[in-house]
Amino acid sequence: MEQEKKPKKQLAFNVMSSGKHKGFGAGSIDLNNVSPVIIDQGRAYIDMGAMHAKSKLERGIKFSANREDVPNGRKCWIVWVAVDRNEEGSFYGGLTACEMLVDEEARRGWKILADHVNRMDSAMKRRVLLEGLSEEEKGHLRELLMTHNEEWWANTSDEVKEALA
Template sequence: MEEQQKGKKLNALNIVSTKYNHRGFGAGSIDLSNVSGIIIDGDEAYVDEGTLHAKSKVERRIRFSANKEDVPNGRKCWIVWVAVDRTEEGPFYGGLAACEMLIDSEARRGWKILADHVNRMDKAMKRHVLVENLNEAEKKLLRDCLINHNPEWWERTGSEIKDALAI
């Protein structure tokens, strides 16, 4: 029985890379190789690779609720999904989408709407810019984080993103 299960393929969501032209099982699956998350927490913004699996620094050991009232002492944090695109000149920031969370580290409680995070990540991957919910200080933190991460990518980034993050 154990041998049968070893050879059995599960019909699950595959995450494939764009390094080759994939045409077999799982073709058309979501490709997360060009999306990352930036955490904005207070006066700090940083890239956190754990965001893709809800294991960022601020999310670890937090029990999330879809009810905002469950987190009365939560501080506002953001995950900003950032999609990187490429042209002949090189990579650039192609899409952004900010998602709100409330985090109460002391009580280990948090609030976020998972469906909103998934939908906004999808929008960023489709090269939309959704940062209207960030205030000016948060936009500045995000812009500075993107520039510091890779100035050349920022130079090649389109005006839609630059205008959305202008103060």
């Protein structure tokens, strides 16, 4: 009699929706407190599709890691925003910006996926990395964060606020 083989559990990157998981895959990353903000054409807005590279801006665009493939691309940003919580309440804890070029007419774009993943990780680790953003772009981001949740903004550290000044 042949013994039935049990399927082997695969070790994989898991996104957990609850911090209560203690079984196989415990210690996986929880992305519930991270949101992507798109800064493009003079405005900042939240687009959760960017979590899986499927924001409205990215859909239908073939991305390359070679910047020269997009000579007419306009500069856009994804800013990973991490929300944390302490005894005073929730606050904006980490902000990291990732540059992209998008040429909608040619349906081409440039971004470095590894940089986007690393920047998301940095935001989750409560780092503030906004180099490359212009004063105007920082202003759009600041305005969005302030109006999205005034209480979170009030609880946000001076370091984060100064980075957006």
